[in-house]
Amino acid sequence: xxxxxxxxxxxxxVTRWKDKEGNLIMILHDIQDRYGYxxxxxxxxxxxxxxxxxxxxxxxxxxxxxxxxxxxxxxxxSVCLGTACYLKGAAALIEEIRHILHVDEGQTTKDGLFHLQxxxxxxxxxxxxxxxxxxxxxxxxxRSDVMGIIAEHSKNV
Amino acid sequence: MxxxxxxxTSGTLKKELRDFYVALNSHLRDNxxxxxxxxxxxxxxxxxxxxxxxxxxxxxxxxxxxxNTDIALIxxxxxxxxxxxxxxxxxxxxxxxRIVLRNCGIIDPxxxxxxxxxxxxxxxxxxxxxxxxxxxxxxxKAGLRGRGGAGFPTWMKWNITRGxxxxxxxxxxxxDEGDPGAYMDRSVLEGDPxxxxxxxxxxALATGARNGxxxxxxxYPLAVERIQKAIDVCRTRGLIGKNIFGSGFDxxxxxxxxxxxxxxxxxxxxxASIEGLRGYPRPRPPFPSVKGxxxxxxxxxxxxxLANVPYIFLKGGEAFGRIGIEGSTGTKVxxxxxxxxxxxxxxxxxxxxxxxxxxxxxxxxLHNYAIKAIQTGGPSGGVIPEVFFDTPVGYESLxxxxxxxxxxxxxVLDENDCVVDISKFxxxxxxxxxxxxxxxxxxxGTQMLAILSKISQGKGETEDMVKLNQIAQAMQKASLCGLxxxxxxxxxxxxKYFEAEYRAHVIDKKCPSxxxxxxxxxxxxxxxxxxxxxxxxxxxxxxxxxxxxxxxxIDMEKCIGCGNCYEVCxxxxxIRQ
Numbered sequence: 001x002x003x004x005x006x007x008x009x010x011x012x013x014v015t016r017w018k019d020k021e022g023n024l025i026m027i028l029h030d031i032q033d034r035y036g037y038x039x040x041x042x043x044x045x046x047x048x049x050x051x052x053x054x055x056x057x058x059x060x061x062x063x064x065x066x067x068x069x070x071x072x073x074x075x076x077x078s079v080c081l082g083t084a085c086y087l088k089g090a091a092a093l094i095e096e097i098r099h100i101l102h103v104d105e106g107q108t109t110k111d112g113l114f115h116l117q118x119x120x121x122x123x124x125x126x127x128x129x130x131x132x133x134x135x136x137x138x139x140x141x142x143r144s145d146v147m148g149i150i151a152e153h154s155k156n157v
Numbered sequence: 158m159x160x161x162x163x164x165x166t167s168g169t170l171k172k173e174l175r176d177f178y179v180a181l182n183s184h185l186r187d188n189x190x191x192x193x194x195x196x197x198x199x200x201x202x203x204x205x206x207x208x209x210x211x212x213x214x215x216x217x218x219x220x221x222x223x224x225n226t227d228i229a230l231i232x233x234x235x236x237x238x239x240x241x242x243x244x245x246x247x248x249x250x251x252x253x254x255r256i257v258l259r260n261c262g263i264i265d266p267x268x269x270x271x272x273x274x275x276x277x278x279x280x281x282x283x284x285x286x287x288x289x290x291x292x293x294x295x296x297x298k299a300g301l302r303g304r305g306g307a308g309f310p311t312w313m314k315w316n317i318t319r320g321x322x323x324x325x326x327x328x329x330x331x332x333d334e335g336d337p338g339a340y341m342d343r344s345v346l347e348g349d350p351x352x353x354x355x356x357x358x359x360x361a362l363a364t365g366a367r368n369g370x371x372x373x374x375x376x377y378p379l380a381v382e383r384i385q386k387a388i389d390v391c392r393t394r395g396l397i398g399k400n401i402f403g404s405g406f407d408x409x410x411x412x413x414x415x416x417x418x419x420x421x422x423x424x425x426x427x428x429a430s431i432e433g434l435r436g437y438p439r440p441r442p443p444f445p446s447v448k449g450x451x452x453x454x455x456x457x458x459x460x461x462x463l464a465n466v467p468y469i470f471l472k473g474g475e476a477f478g479r480i481g482i483e484g485s486t487g488t489k490v491x492x493x494x495x496x497x498x499x500x501x502x503x504x505x506x507x508x509x510x511x512x513x514x515x516x517x518x519x520x521x522x523l524h525n526y527a528i529k530a531i532q533t534g535g536p537s538g539g540v541i542p543e544v545f546f547d548t549p550v551g552y553e554s555l556x557x558x559x560x561x562x563x564x565x566x567x568x569v570l571d572e573n574d575c576v577v578d579i580s581k582f583x584x585x586x587x588x589x590x591x592x593x594x595x596x597x598x599x600x601x602g603t604q605m606l607a608i609l610s611k612i613s614q615g616k617g618e619t620e621d622m623v624k625l626n627q628i629a630q631a632m633q634k635a636s637l638c639g640l641x642x643x644x645x646x647x648x649x650x651x652x653k654y655f656e657a658e659y660r661a662h663v664i665d666k667k668c669p670s671x672x673x674x675x676x677x678x679x680x681x682x683x684x685x686x687x688x689x690x691x692x693x694x695x696x697x698x699x700x701x702x703x704x705x706x707x708x709x710x711i712d713m714e715k716c717i718g719c720g721n722c723y724e725v726c727x728x729x730x731x732i733r734q
Contacts (some may be wrong), residue, residue, distance in 0.1 A: 021451065022413075022433035029375060029414050063435040063592075066375050066417030082337030083535070083568050084494035086582055095719075099697060120419070120586060123340035123377065125494040126201065126501040143721075 009034055010045040024052065024060055028067060037068035073108040073115030075153045077133050082121030084128040089143070093129060094118065096146040113154060158195060159236055160214040162262075165198040170209060177209050180225045184232060194236045199262065201501060207247060214263060221247040252518050254480070256488045257304075257341070257464045258504050261348030266383050269390050272351040278396060280470030284359045285404045289319060292363040298474030300486040301466070305331055305422070305459030306537065306563045307639075308485075308552040311466075314456055317446040318364040321454040328366040329450065329457045330357050331427060332373035332380065335419035336535035337586060339566035341490040341502055342460035346373065346380035349464065350387035354410070356463030358401075359470060361408050364456050369410030372427055376417065385412055419536075419590035423638045424449075424457050426592065437594045438638035459564070461490060481507030485551030495532075495568035496523045505550075512546040515569055526571040529670075530654070534563030536583045536590075537643035539650025540576065559650040561643075575672035576651040576658050581609045587644035598641025601632040605648060613673040617663035622652065671733045674718035678734050681722075683708050685730035692722035692731060 013030040017023035027050075031042050038061060047054045061067045079085075079094050094105070097116055101109050108115040122130055127139030131149065138149055163178055181196045204210045207221035211231075218241045220231065227245055234242045255261075264271035272278070284292050296312035303309045318326060330353060334342040345353060357369045373381050388410055391397040399407045413431050420426045421436040428450050430436040449455025465487055469477045478486045485507040491514065494500045498520035505514060511531055515521070522528045530540040539560035541548070548554050552562050570579065588602040605628050608621050629645035636642045652659055661667050668676040681692070681701075686708040693701040693709055700716045703709030711722070723731045 022431055024433035025416055025430065026414065026433075029416070059435055060433070064416030064418050066415075083532070083566065083582065084338050084500070086337075087495050087568065087570070087574060092719075092721075095697075119376070120335070120589075121337035121340070123334065123343040125338055125340055125492055128494060128500070 006039075006041055006045060010042055010049060014046065014049045024050075024057065025064075028057075028061060032067060036072050037070060039071075040069075070108075074113050074157070075133050076115045076117065077131060077150075078117050078119045078122070080120075080122045080128070080130045080132075081118050082125060082128075084125035085121075085130055088128045090129040092143050093131060093141055093146055096143050097150070100147060100150055113157065114150070159193065159216075161194060161196045161231075161236075162199045162202060162212040162214065163196060164202040164204065164210045165200060174209055177223060177225055177228075181228050184228050188232070190232065190236065194232070204247065210247070216241070218242075219247045220245040252509060252513055253504055254488050254506050255504050256468050256480075257345060257461050257490050258348070258502065259468065260352060261344055264349065266348050266350055267386055269351060269387070269394065272349070276471055277351055277467070278355055280467030281355050281358050281362075282402060283470045284362055285402055285406060289363050289365070292359060292470075293319065295469065295474040296363070296466075299469045299477040300484075301462065301469065301477065302485065302552060303459055304461035304465070304489070304564070306534070306561065308562060311458065311462055314446065314458070315360060315363045317444075318366070318454050318456040321447050323454050325368070325451075325453045326364055326366040327450045327453055327455040328357055328361045328364060328369045329427065329431070329455060330369065330371045330463055331422065331424075331457050331459050332371055332377070333415045333422045333427060334374060334377075334460070334564065335422050335590075336564050336566050338494055338535055338568055339492045339564045341492055341565055343377050343380050344502055345460050345464045346377065347383050350380075350383045351391075352464045352467055353384070353460055354387055354391060354397075356466035357410065357458070358397075358408055359466050360456060360458060360463065362406055364454075366456065367407050367409070369408065370431060370450070371410065371412045372415060372421075372431060373412060374417070375414040381412060381414065388412070418592070419586075420592045420638070420640050423640060426638065427457065428455065435592070437592050438640075440637060461565070482549060482551050484553055489550065489562065489565060491565045491567040493519050493567050493569070496526065496528075496571040496574070497521070497569040498523055507551050508549040510547050510549050511541065514550070514567065515546070519569070522569060522571050526573060529570045529572050529574055530576075532560075532568040532570060532579070532647070533566065534561035534646070535566040536586050537561060537639065537646055538563045538566070539646050540570065540579070540654060542654045559646070559653055561646070573670050573672070575613075575668055575670040576655040577609060577613050577662055577668070578672045580648045580651045581606065581613060583647040584609060584644065587640060591640065591644070595635075595637040595641060597632045597635040598637070598644065601628045601636075602641070602644055604628055605632075605645065609648070612659070612662050613668070614675040615662070615666040615673075619663060621663060622659060625652065671720070671723075674720070677718055677720070678713065679711055679716060679718070679720070679723060680732050680734070681709050681711060682730045682732055685728050687728055687730070689727075691725050691727070695721045695725045697721065
């Protein structure tokens with residue numbers, strides 16, 4: 001299903017940015033916004049439409065943490081490991097999630113439901129420790145809250 | 158129109174607060190006061206454990222411990238009469254002073270009218286009337302220094318770029334706030350976007366730049382949205398475009414997104430990123446002021462720096478220069494977090510002491526544990542032990558202590574935090590974020606981290622501390638950019654002030670604060686154990702066994718030292734050694 005509209009999607013994005021210098025990162029942002037990650041086919045298509053070598057695109061994609069090369073899960077759990085969250089026990093939360101979902105950082109559960117990522121500071125240190133599941137923010141999370149947060153999402157599937 | 162802000166606590170008061178909010182709203186409606194006052198639930202007013210707290214704007218009266226029966230009185234006296242209800246008021250000495258955050262939480266950030274009503278864009282008008290030379294002169298009087306960390310005088314930066322010949326120049330707002338533990342830039346971009354745009358325009362006028370770029374972290378989508386909306390509305394109002402205010406000054410600006418690379422906070426790496434490349438720093442000179450974006454003269458200012466600028470042109474450079482202390486004028490926003498009671502953003506005049514910030518503004522240490530140190534400056538900064546808490550904050554004073562002002566992270570560490578663990582955390586961050594271009598940073602960081610891991614596992618040797626020092630010095634001298642040059646600071650400053658704690662790890666194989674799992678062992682005191690079994694249920698590896706009669710014991714073979722049992726035991730029966 002990705003492939004059908006892919007050409008047009010990429011074309012729209014490339015057209016939007018074509019007059020701007022140094023547009024590659026912005027193009028990749030737009031593609032990730034659309035697909036949740038940057039599929040290899042999309043990168044190939046960008047390369048074709050902009051005459052930019054694929055290596056040049058991957059050079060950028062692999063440098064920046066924000067760009068994802070694999071499809072994320074249905075729900076994306078981000079555990080903040082900024083200083084404030086770290087001090088207030090974020091490491092234990094990660095341990096608990098690993099324990100419950102059997103995934104490591106950057107991995108997705110076998111059913112494709114949950115993707116675990118560790119982020120360096122979500123910029124809400126006053127609420128530490130913080131977990132987000134997609135756009136929903138959970139503040140002052142305790143180890144014992146983790147199961148509930150996961151259950152809250154998995155029951156809605 | 159007055160606003161009554163209510164602190165939306167998620168704790169025990171949830172229900173009472175909702176009731177109060179509903180009652181207040183119906184009281185306002187029933188008395189036909191909906192056009193006089195509006196009740197707003199806000200995330201945080203900064204007052205805790207005082208019951209329901211309300212703040213009335215614009216007067217700024219703070220009321221605490223409110224009950225539904227107080228509503229009529231507040232409405233009559235304050236909303237209609239504009240007076241303070243003394244019996245309900247919570248007065249505390251206010252150490253804070255809001256310049257950068259002057260509008261945050263007070264105006265609607267998406268309304269340019271709100272901003273204009275707070276004298277918005279009048280600083281720009283004043284600057285346009287002055288002309289570029291006088292603008293720089295005024296900035297020199299103000300003495301504003303870069304709030305991103307290095308503290309370079311802003312007027313000087315502008316003056317250098319102004320002096321470079323070239324028809325095309327750029328001004329960049331650095332909104333790539335990457336320090337884990339600081340978030341003032343996000344708050345300003347989200348809460349008062351126009352002040353940053355106005356500051357940028359004054360900078361553009363002074364330097365001769367006609368194009369501005371906001372480089373903002375993609376992780377801050379709301380900040381991006383608010384700045385974009387603000388730019389759009391400025392464009393339709395003629396505040397951005399050609400011949401602004403009929404002065405002949407042209408200016409346009411756009412947003413470019415960061416993509417999650419801490420090193421892009423460094424000027425030359427940031428420029429590479431805007432150019433669509435990997436965020437690699439390059440050797441300086443040439444400095445960006447001479448050869449920056451697309452090879453053109455470029456000035457780069459931090460968000461907080463730019464947010465100060467309109468205020469300077471409203472109140473005058475001299476007035477701004479009188480705030481703070483010599484060499485460090487104005488205010489600084491700190492993200493006060495960690496083991497402190499009231500965590501959040503605080504803005505204090507420079508020269509306020511660390512003790513005042515943590516104990517008076519921050520309310521002291523969480524759970525009343527003993528304070529160990531304050532960490533400032535994030536991964537490039539250092540720790541400051543309690544003996545120096547009476548130091549007034551300023552660029553030089555913090556540097557003398559082996560830390561830095563940095564972007565304003567201020568993290569409180571208590572007796573349960575281990576300095577080896579903290580150093581490992583910060584260094585781990587820098588190793589992750591090192592771009593890998595230069596060897597001192599790439600290899601040095603990794604080696605230091607390996608040594609620290611060894612120490613925290615109880616495998617440290619005495620030479621290790623010497624080695625850490627040697628590598629740290631090599632990194633400081635030889636790294637290409639600020640990331641590598643400062644990455645060792647947390648290690649150096651903790652070794653300087655807490656050498657005994659390092660020695661305890663290395664020689665006695667003990668972690669005094671019990672954080673390093675390999676160096677602590679847990680046991681259960683049978684006298685105190687009530688056989689509730691809570692520890693056994695919380696043990697992730699089933700290392701605790703027992704029953705009502707025999708009580709509980711920990712199998713040291715299985716124990717991984719996670720400390721869960723220690724934390725959950727309500728009777729102090731789990732002993733950590």
